[in-house]
Amino acid sequence: MTPRGRIRLRAATAGLLLVLCTLAACQRRAEPAASVAAPSASSPDSVAGAGSAVVDAYDVTKMDFKTPPAQVSSERHAGPYALGDALSLDAAVKPLVSAPVKEIRLDTTHKIIEIAPGVKFSAWTFGDQVPGPAVRARVGDRIKFTMTNRSDEPVPGLRMTAAPMMHSMDFHSAMVSPQDKYRSIAPGQTISFEFTLNYPGVFMYHCGTPMVLEHIASGMYGMMIVEPRAGYPTKVDREYSVIQSEFYTKPDPAKGKVDGQALHVLDSERLRNKSPTYTVFNGRYNGMVDAPLQAKPGERVRLFVLNAGPSNTSSFHVVGTIFDRVWFDGNPDNQFRGMQTVLLGSSSGAIVEFIIPEAGSYVMVDHHFANASQGAVGLIAAGTSAGELEHHNIPATATPTEAQAVAGKLAFESKCLACHSIGGGDKLGPDLLGTTRRHDDAWLTRWLKAPEQMMQTDAKAKAMLEKWKIPMPNQGLSDDEIKQYIAYFKWADQNVKKP
Ligand SMILES: [Cu+2]
Numbered sequence: 001m002t003p004r005g006r007i008r009l010r011a012a013t014a015g016l017l018l019v020l021c022t023l024a025a026c027q028r029r030a031e032p033a034a035s036v037a038a039p040s041a042s043s044p045d046s047v048a049g050a051g052s053a054v055v056d057a058y059d060v061t062k063m064d065f066k067t068p069p070a071q072v073s074s075e076r077h078a079g080p081y082a083l084g085d086a087l088s089l090d091a092a093v094k095p096l097v098s099a100p101v102k103e104i105r106l107d108t109t110h111k112i113i114e115i116a117p118g119v120k121f122s123a124w125t126f127g128d129q130v131p132g133p134a135v136r137a138r139v140g141d142r143i144k145f146t147m148t149n150r151s152d153e154p155v156p157g158l159r160m161t162a163a164p165m166m167h168s169m170d171f172h173s174a175m176v177s178p179q180d181k182y183r184s185i186a187p188g189q190t191i192s193f194e195f196t197l198n199y200p201g202v203f204m205y206h207c208g209t210p211m212v213l214e215h216i217a218s219g220m221y222g223m224m225i226v227e228p229r230a231g232y233p234t235k236v237d238r239e240y241s242v243i244q245s246e247f248y249t250k251p252d253p254a255k256g257k258v259d260g261q262a263l264h265v266l267d268s269e270r271l272r273n274k275s276p277t278y279t280v281f282n283g284r285y286n287g288m289v290d291a292p293l294q295a296k297p298g299e300r301v302r303l304f305v306l307n308a309g310p311s312n313t314s315s316f317h318v319v320g321t322i323f324d325r326v327w328f329d330g331n332p333d334n335q336f337r338g339m340q341t342v343l344l345g346s347s348s349g350a351i352v353e354f355i356i357p358e359a360g361s362y363v364m365v366d367h368h369f370a371n372a373s374q375g376a377v378g379l380i381a382a383g384t385s386a387g388e389l390e391h392h393n394i395p396a397t398a399t400p401t402e403a404q405a406v407a408g409k410l411a412f413e414s415k416c417l418a419c420h421s422i423g424g425g426d427k428l429g430p431d432l433l434g435t436t437r438r439h440d441d442a443w444l445t446r447w448l449k450a451p452e453q454m455m456q457t458d459a460k461a462k463a464m465l466e467k468w469k470i471p472m473p474n475q476g477l478s479d480d481e482i483k484q485y486i487a488y489f490k491w492a493d494q495n496v497k498k499p
Contacts, residue, residue, distance in 0.1 A: 057139075057229065057333075063175075064140075064196035070181045071192045077148040081107040082127030088134045089127075091282055091293060093239045093304060095136075096227055102137050103144045106222075108167040108207070110151045112258050113219065115247050115278055116285035116375065117403070120258040122162050122265050123219035124151065124207070126169070130283040131243045131308065132205070132222030137197055139229040144194045145169065152187035162265075167215065170208035172347065173197055173224045184209040200228040202304050202330025202349030216310040217248055217271055219283070223306045223349070225330065233332055234325065234353060237299035244316070244344070244366060244376055245283070245308040246276035274311040279366060279374040286403040288364065288378025295382045297359045302351060304330065309346030312371065317341040318354060318380070319363035327351040341367050359383040369414065377406065400491040408488025415475055422489075423496045429472060430464075436493045441486060448482045450474060 084104035088094045106126040113123045113130050126132030126147075137143060152164035166184035174181065174195040181193045206212070207220035223241055248271040249264040256263035270276065278285050295301050307314040317340060326342050328334035330349045336342075342350045356362065359382055366376035400406055412422075419428040435444065439460070447454050447461065451472045454461035465471055477485070 058199075063198040065175055065198075067176055067181070067193065067195045069193075070183065072183070072185055073190050074188060075148075075190045076188050077105070077107060077146075077150070077190060080105075081109055081125075081150070082129070082133045084135075086135050086137055087127070088136065088241065089129065091240045091242065091288070093134055093136060093225065093241050095239075096138060096231075097136070100140065101142045101144060102135070103146070104135055105146045105148075106132055106169070107148045107150045108220070109153065110155060110162045110164070112155055112263070113283065115249065115264070115280065115283070118261050119249065119278075119285070120261050120263050121247065121249055122252070122256075122263060124162065124167070124215060125219050126205070126207070126222055130219035131245065132220070134222060134241045134304070135205075135224040136227070137224070138227040138231070139197050139200050141197050141226075142194060143171070143174070143197065144192070145171070146190060146192045147185075148190040149185045149187050166209050167207050167220065168209045169205060171195070171203065171205045171224060173199070173201065173203035173205070173226050178208070182208045197226045200226045200331045200333075202226075202306055202351060204306055204308060204347040204349065206308070206347075213271060213310055214266060214268070216308065217246065218266055221245065221308040223304060225304050228332060232302075232351075234300070234302075236302040236353060238293070238295050238301045239304070240293050240301070241304045241306070242281050242288075242316075242364065242378065243283070243306045243308050244279065244281055244314045244371075246310065246312055247278040247280065248275070249277045271311075276312065276374060279312065279371040279376045281364065281376055281378045285375030286377050286406060287375075289403050289406045292361065292379035292381035295356050295362075295380050297356050297383045299356050299382070300324075300353060301356060301380065302353045303364075304349070304351055305342065305344065306349040307344035307346060311346060313346070313368065314344040314371070314376070315341045315367040316344060316350070316352070317365055317367040318352075319365065320360055321354040321357060321362055323352045323354050325351075325353045356380070356382045372410065373407070377410070379406075400488065400495070402487065402491065404484050404487035405491040406488075408484035408486070408491075411481060411484060412488055416485075419472070422492045428470060429468060432489060432492075433496060434493060436486070436489045444486050444489070445482055448475065448477050448485060449479075 082105065084102060085097050086102040086104055109125050109128045111123055111125050111128060112120050115121045123130050147169055149167050151167060164187040166186055168182050168184040170182045175198060176195050185191045203224045203226060205222050205224055207215035209215055223243055248267045250267035252263040252265045281288055305316050323339040326336040326339045328350055330351045342352060344350060362380040362382060364378040364380065365372040400409060420432050421427060423431065423433040425431055452474055455465045455471055
């Protein structure tokens with residue numbers, strides 16, 4: 001075939017494809033819930049032009065991209081760090097406020113937060129909290145945003161603080177010039193800008209000042225929920241936000257202390273190696289284990305999930321249920337049904353909805369279990385106190401709520417279940433129910449640290465080996481892990497009844 005012939009053939013194929021695509025689009029257009037690829041701004045939507053009555057939610061010619069230049073002033077705001085009735089300060093997401101203009105203020109601060117019990121971390125924040133407050137709005141709403149850089153205000157109760165510095169705000173829900181709206185402002189300055197929300201989603205916002213990695217890892221992120229113009233197609237009983245993020249910490253080299261506890265600062269070595277010390281939900285190690293989200297059996301729960309990163313991926317899962325719907329990036333047009341997990345890269349979001357099938361304590365985890373073991377665990381407590389529960393995988397074992405014990409239970413289920421049960425009878429090794437009555441903490445610690453040594457030196461251990469014949473292998477446990485196992489065993493000895 002001549003080159004010219006080839007081109008002609010290609011043109012014909014393209015034409016055919018175009019016709020097919022248009023037909024397919026027309027067909028899809030007949031279903032109101034379905035979506036159609038957005039036309040480019042330069043070529044108007046040919047399908048809508050053909051007289052279709054259904055409105056295209058993605059008609060870019062109807063979107064609003066007009067926004068005046070950002071205003072920067074040296075006015076310093078002195079009131080609350082976060083303002084606006086579209087904001088939710090904790091995991092319970094408030095209902096949508098109907099006003100089409102949403103004024104929000106998120107000031108930046110430098111603050112000491114507690115990531116885990118006793119781990120005080122020198123953080124940078126939006127709205128004086130990590131994560132920053134969740135913003136809730138809907139497509140078509142106008143966001144009027146203001147932020148004062150208050151990073152130079154002294155941290156209460158602490159003489160030494162992180163040096164004041166430039167900060168900025170980058171909303172993934174906006175379509176604006178980054179050089180104008182996302183510019184960095186100095187301590188004491190205030191920036192204001194506005195924009196209209198054109199796409200629904202669960203969007204990240206974060207500081208965009210270089211090194212962005214450090215600003216996000218220090219706590220400068222949050223979620224903006226943008227509902228579709230007509231709201232969500234489902235009705236739910238509960239709505240919560242869950243933000244996963246990583247912390248990279250080391251004890252302060254200057255040996256700073258807060259309330260008598262060691263101050264922790266950003267570890268830039270770990271940060272570059274993507275090797276966090278904590279991976280958490282809503283800013284705290286096992287945070288929602290200590291304060292579970294509430295729901296009732298039979299209820300439908302909607303979680304707004306965001307992986308703020310900065311660098312790792314989340315495989316979000318809820319033990320005990322299946323996601324009836326997953327709206328990837330929080331847009332109902334990106335729908336999956338019957339999902340077990342949702343994979344979220346850094347800054348990806350999702351809405352997941354599910355039914356609570358029966359009374360229980362449903363465990364939210366990053367199913368990358370190395371991440372879960374760093375604190376990305378939470379509970380949805382549904383209709384029963386945790387102590388009365390039975391775990392589905394292990395009969396007669398309830399779920400504790402205290403953080404150490406929960407971590408111990410998770411670790412037990414992954415490392416010890418092959419040879420032990422708790423209250424379920426002997427396996428290769430003894431049933432461990434009652435082990436904290438048979439042995440004190442010091443003995444258990446020594447045993448878990450080095451069973452092979454104990455079997456040579458300790459009389460009790462020698463007797464056990466004689467009875468059980470096979471020696472328990474050294475499990476290579478760290479001191480922290482050993483504390484968690486013992487916390488779990490103690491909890492079990494108080495809460496699990498002998499069957
Ligand atoms: Cu910043």
